Amino acid sequence: MDKNDGILVDTLFVGPTRPTMRWGVTWQAFIINMMFTIECFVFTKNLLWLLAFIPIHLVLYCICLYDPRAFELIYLWGRTKAFAFLGNxxxxxxxxxxxxxxxxxxxxxxxxxxxxxxxxxx
Incomplete structure (x- = not known):
């Protein structure tokens, strides 16, 4: 017999709670990565800067492997606590x-x- 015989357990389906992803990275991180690499390309006029997308995307992918909502948590921390560190x-x-x-x-x-x-x- 199981220890928790009287407790009913429902399985959690995580699919509806996941944020919108693109190539394993949240949409916000993907857009920021695209903007950064395109701006670097425009300022330097060097096509090799477009290849910077790949290592940046790999770092963002590793962050999203652990927690898909990591960038939302960083954004919320910035809105609530970051100004306190700057001020008082x-x-x-x-x-x-x-x-x-x-x-x-x-x-x-x-x-x-x-x-x-x-x-x-x-």
Whole structure:
């Protein structure tokens, strides 16, 4: 007998949750690779720069082998945490939008004021 006799298990089909892929790389990474190699070709006017697509694509392919959503995670990290590292991460040790102190104002009722004091926001 199995240990988990009473637990029902459903298999997970990962296909619908995968991002759009092109040659084993997510679509966003593929477009960025194309733009980079074409820009290098246009600036240098050397056809050999078009061959730079292959090693860059192999690196991106290796990243997508481990996690197909790696580039989406990097994008989300950049939108949420990257600015904190540039500004005030070393002071607050967190991602903050403003280093200013939280100001309550004078028009709060006593009940709301007590609630904020209990939470430690004032």
């Amino acid at each position: 991460f070393y002071y607050w040790r967190a991602a903050t939008y403003s280093p200013l102190e939280f100001n309550v104002g004078k028009k709060l009722s006593k009940r709301k004021l007590r609630k904020l004091q209990k939470r430690g926001l004032i």
